[in-house]
Amino acid sequence: MLGDNSTGKEFTITTFGESHGKIVGVVVDGCPAGLPLSEEDIQMELDRRIPANPKIVSARIEKDKAEILSGVFNGFTTGAPIAVTVENRQIDSSSYEAIKNLPRPGHADYPAHIRFGGFEDYRGGGRFSGRVTVALIMAGAIAKKLLSQFNVDVLAYTRAVGPVKADRKFSTEEIRKNRYASTTRCPDFGCSEDMEQAIVDAKAEGESIGGVIECIALNVPAGVGEPLFDSLDADLAKALFNVPAVKAVEFGVGFAISEMKGSESNDAYAMSNGNVVTQTDNMGGIQGGLSNGMPITMKIAIKPTPSISKMQKTVNLSTMEDASLTVNGRHDPCVVPKAVPAIEAAVAVTLADHMIRAGFIEKVLERKK
Numbered sequence: 485m486l487g488d489n490s491t492g493k494e495f496t497i498t499t500f501g502e503s504h505g506k507i508v509g510v511v512v513d514g515c516p517a518g519l520p521l522s523e524e525d526i527q528m529e530l531d532r533r534i535p536a537n538p539k540i541v542s543a544r545i546e547k548d549k550a551e552i553l554s555g556v557f558n559g560f561t562t563g564a565p566i567a568v569t570v571e572n573r574q575i576d577s578s579s580y581e582a583i584k585n586l587p588r589p590g591h592a593d594y595p596a597h598i599r600f601g602g603f604e605d606y607r608g609g610g611r612f613s614g615r616v617t618v619a620l621i622m623a624g625a626i627a628k629k630l631l632s633q634f635n636v637d638v639l640a641y642t643r644a645v646g647p648v649k650a651d652r653k654f655s656t657e658e659i660r661k662n663r664y665a666s667t668t669r670c671p672d673f674g675c676s677e678d679m680e681q682a683i684v685d686a687k688a689e690g691e692s693i694g695g696v697i698e699c700i701a702l703n704v705p706a707g708v709g710e711p712l713f714d715s716l717d718a719d720l721a722k723a724l725f726n727v728p729a730v731k732a733v734e735f736g737v738g739f740a741i742s743e744m745k746g747s748e749s750n751d752a753y754a755m756s757n758g759n760v761v762t763q764t765d766n767m768g769g770i771q772g773g774l775s776n777g778m779p780i781t782m783k784i785a786i787k788p789t790p791s792i793s794k795m796q797k798t799v800n801l802s803t804m805e806d807a808s809l810t811v812n813g814r815h816d817p818c819v820v821p822k823a824v825p826a827i828e829a830a831v832a833v834t835l836a837d838h839m840i841r842a843g844f845i846e847k848v849l850e851r852k853k
């Protein structure tokens with residue numbers, strides 16, 4: 485059985501590393517042999533973590549360099565485990581010593597302290613830091629490369645930051661082209677400027693804000709999923725909830741479906757160029773835990789960053805008395821822009837696993853002559 489830092493059944497990933505440890509990395513096992521893969525493929529996804537505008541991200545801006553340690557030979561995956569790592573370079577643990585007995589409200593500090601008996605690495609949030617999403621993103625880069633061989637594409641983008649919402653529809657091309665060209669990862673550049681301002685304002689007040697990310701998976705064939713207990717929506721939701729700061733996930737119209745009538749909520753089928761399609765997208769492309777061949781659409785709510793410089797109430801775990809806390813150090817006033825590639829990765833890794841499990845991807849992509 486896989487441990488708790490691993491996920492997947494055929495395309496499995498195991499992540500390791502802490503925010504202020506030596507390295508962060510991932511081992512991907514079960515990636516089919518014969519996939520062209522380079523460090524540049526992984527680097528491209530890693531570079532998407534850091535939005536270009538330093539005003540809206542933490543001062544910890546690391547130029548991460550991905551290194552493939554195994555599982556790739558002559559430019560192709562071999563079918564053996566693929567290990568990829570990045571070094572942690574810009575480490576400054578000083579601000580964490582002062583607050584190590586003062587758990588940050590909203591962060592993992594207190595429950596992690598209880599769960600791991602005080603042995604947890606609290607520096608920089610340790611294993612619970614957003615930094616650890618680097619490992620997920622590297623696994624996601626491999627999953628995306630694999631999925632791209634089958635024309636499957638995963639695109640996430642920012643729909644809302646705090647009170648600022650982008651309320652128009654985006655074309656797939658606009659999302660694909662603009663999302664990483666905008667600092668907030670919103671495909672509408674005008675709206676992105678307003679989002680940026682909201683983040684800058686929050687920071688000036690010692691505050692933080694959250695937002696909404698949308699994600700769409702294109703060209704997933706019908707019939708992917710393993711009901712009843714590894715349904716596609718269940719596994720996607722699980723992967724998404726394992727991204728730090730995710731607090732809600734909806735498929736299709738989500739909670740709004742509870743107020744519709746059956747005749748409104750059912751996605752009617754039609755033929756289009758010989759293919760079965762649905763005319764609406766209320767279900768988000770999944771029924772009975774299986775993909776229906778239409779785009780899979782998800783909305784993900786991201787909470788405001790827990791670490792804020794505004795004074796908050798907490799407790800002192802060494803004296804067991806009430807206390808107060810202001811968090812200094814390097815924190816993102818809004819983690820939404822940095823979370824976008826992590827959301828894409830979570831979805832890609834889950835889809836790669838399920839496409840192999842359902843028999844849409846074989847263990848060797850193409851046999852050598």
Ligand SMILES: Cc1cc2nc3c(=O)[nH]c(=O)nc-3n(C[C@H](O)[C@H](O)[C@H](O)COP(=O)(O)O)c2cc1C
Nearest residue numbers: 591592612613614728729790791815816819822823
């Ligand atoms: C990309 C990313 C960056 C993050 N950066 C920070 C940060 O700078 N400061 C902080 O307090 N939380 C940050 N978080 C959120 C915490 O990691 C998260 O809230 C915490 O581990 C508790 O987990 P939960 O929110 O899932 O309950 C970040 C999350 C992500 C996805």
